Amino acid sequence: QQANIGVTGLAVMGRNLARNLARHGYTVALHNRTEARTKALVQEFGDEGTFLPAATAEEFVASLERPRRVVVMVKAGAPTDAVIEEFAALLEPGDIIVDGGNAHFLDTRRREAALRERGLHFVGTGVSGGEEGALNGPSIMPGGSAESWEALRPLFESIAAQVDGEPCTTHIGPDGAGHFVKMVHNGIEYADMQLIAEAYDLLRHAGGFEPAELAEIFRAWNTGRLDSYLIEITADILAHTDPETGRPFVDVVLDQAEQKGTGRWTVQTALDLGSPVNGIAEAVFARSTSGHADLRAAARALPGPSREPVADRAAFAEKVEKALYASKIVAYAQGFNEIQAGSAEYGWDIDLGATAAIWRGGCIIRAAFLDRIRAAYAADPATPTLLATPDFAEALADAQDAWREVVAVAVREGIPAPGFAAALAYYDSLRADRLPAALIQSQRDYFGAHTYRRVDKDGSFHTLWADDPRKEIDA
Numbered sequence: 001q002q003a004n005i006g007v008t009g010l011a012v013m014g015r016n017l018a019r020n021l022a023r024h025g026y027t028v029a030l031h032n033r034t035e036a037r038t039k040a041l042v043q044e045f046g047d048e049g050t051f052l053p054a055a056t057a058e059e060f061v062a063s064l065e066r067p068r069r070v071v072v073m074v075k076a077g078a079p080t081d082a083v084i085e086e087f088a089a090l091l092e093p094g095d096i097i098v099d100g101g102n103a104h105f106l107d108t109r110r111r112e113a114a115l116r117e118r119g120l121h122f123v124g125t126g127v128s129g130g131e132e133g134a135l136n137g138p139s140i141m142p143g144g145s146a147e148s149w150e151a152l153r154p155l156f157e158s159i160a161a162q163v164d165g166e167p168c169t170t171h172i173g174p175d176g177a178g179h180f181v182k183m184v185h186n187g188i189e190y191a192d193m194q195l196i197a198e199a200y201d202l203l204r205h206a207g208g209f210e211p212a213e214l215a216e217i218f219r220a221w222n223t224g225r226l227d228s229y230l231i232e233i234t235a236d237i238l239a240h241t242d243p244e245t246g247r248p249f250v251d252v253v254l255d256q257a258e259q260k261g262t263g264r265w266t267v268q269t270a271l272d273l274g275s276p277v278n279g280i281a282e283a284v285f286a287r288s289t290s291g292h293a294d295l296r297a298a299a300r301a302l303p304g305p306s307r308e309p310v311a312d313r314a315a316f317a318e319k320v321e322k323a324l325y326a327s328k329i330v331a332y333a334q335g336f337n338e339i340q341a342g343s344a345e346y347g348w349d350i351d352l353g354a355t356a357a358i359w360r361g362g363c364i365i366r367a368a369f370l371d372r373i374r375a376a377y378a379a380d381p382a383t384p385t386l387l388a389t390p391d392f393a394e395a396l397a398d399a400q401d402a403w404r405e406v407v408a409v410a411v412r413e414g415i416p417a418p419g420f421a422a423a424l425a426y427y428d429s430l431r432a433d434r435l436p437a438a439l440i441q442s443q444r445d446y447f448g449a450h451t452y453r454r455v456d457k458d459g460s461f462h463t464l465w466a467d468d469p470r471k472e473i474d475a
């Protein structure tokens with residue numbers, strides 16, 4: 001008997017993907033550097049489907065039908081390179097290596113090019129949804145050749161999350177496109193989490209709500225337009241009491257957020273692409289700020305305003321919902337613009353609406369909201385920004401007074417809300433009739449003769465500043 005597909009790297013993610021494939025009727029070859037993991041999988045879950053465990057890479061490759069499909073699920077970075085090399089040496093032209101780890105898209109481009117030279121297909125694939133998603137249906141974002149997609153498509157479509165009968169996977173584009181989209185997904189996730197956290201903080205410390213009351217507010221929000229996995233788990237967390245101390249769980253957790261790096265990559269890449277993602281950047285910096293215990297300790301005695309809780313708590317909660325929704329629109333608009341910029345830079349031709357559609361299930365940012373993004377791109381695939389599409393423009397118009405008031409309350413009460421404020425600043429920057437960039441260009445010309453363009457005629461100009469008596473000249 002031959003296996004339809006093989007998985008090498010059987011830690012939590014690889015093990016669960018292998019089980020998911022087997023549960024869908026595929027015969028799955030298994031391999032792991034340390035054989036004990038392979039044996040443990042068969043022992044614990046062998047009855048879930050047909051597994052062909054292999055002790056060596058050679059045995060594993062020999063058990064696969066052609067073209068061979070090898071899924072690599074090992075630690076990102078050097079281990080991934082080592083494992084790819086080990087298997088590439090054993091495979092034949094036309095075979096397919098899938099990297100389902102969290103690789104940087106530039107590594108994926110490098111690996112794809114090198115393997116293509118050797119006649120192998122390399123498919124850098126974003127897999128979202130963590131451990132649970134891998135087992136029960138992730139969102140799968142593959143990048144690679146069209147030919148490899150056709151070979152993987154039936155398998156990926158059957159194991160992916162399903163929403164309204166549609167599988168949460170699609171061919172994102174060539175080489176690094178899949179890992180790029182997964183990276184931006186994680187950047188958006190950072191922003192979404194930060195905005196929810198700010199809503200919580202403002203409601204608690206300006207609105208005076210207790211965690212148990214907040215759990216109810218978030219539960220109610222989860223039945224409306226904010227309906228999403230992250231809002232749902234936030235309600236659960238806020239309702240949870242620490243069994244040891246009897247205090248709200250959120251109060252016993254150390255307030256220093258950690259990160260594994262995909263949010264940082266999203267921002268670094270955006271800087272390289274010249275794609276403004278200030279909402280996502282603030283979310284990454286907010287985690288970083290929280291983690292600097294030294295800075296925070298040094299500054300703890302600095303004065304803040306005297307606090308006055310808002311007068312009408314219920315009305316304030318409604319305003320925070322609007323601020324959250326508006327800021328969320330901005331964060332997603334920025335993330336989709338970054339995908340658009342990456343797609344243009346690397347020639348990927350990514351379908352933004354299809355990307356929104358496959359995030360509706362399986363992944364951490366899954367939400368009803370993504371249907372609206374898909375619809376917006378369906379109506380106008382070339383829209384420069386989601387903010388200007390009719391559905392979102394209307395929501396922003398409805399939210400903006402409340403949004404401004406919530407940011408003002410945050411400032412007045414001394415509660416940091418960098419996500420809300422950055423999103424609002426982005427909104428105001430895009431809609432501004434004139435930006436003070438005109439003054440910046442003037443300064444650049446003054447001190448560095450960098451030239452400027454004019455509103456009233458074409459060309460670039462330089463002014464002779466200071467005491468120079470000559471008038472402006474054509475540069």
Ligand code: NBP
Binds near residue numbers: 012037073079102129
């Ligand atoms: P880990 O990232 O913890 O990696 C452990 C696996 O890598 C084990 O199978 C280990 O083999 C293997 N490995 C290492 Br480490 N070095 C190796 C080497 N030099 N040669 C061969 N194998 C090596 O596993 P994970 O948490 O399951 O994640 C797998 C991938 O999926 C990662 O890239 C991760 O970023 C990505 N991912 C994870 C999640 C998540 O929620 N955990 C979500 C989405 C994506 P051993 O058993 O012999 O030590």
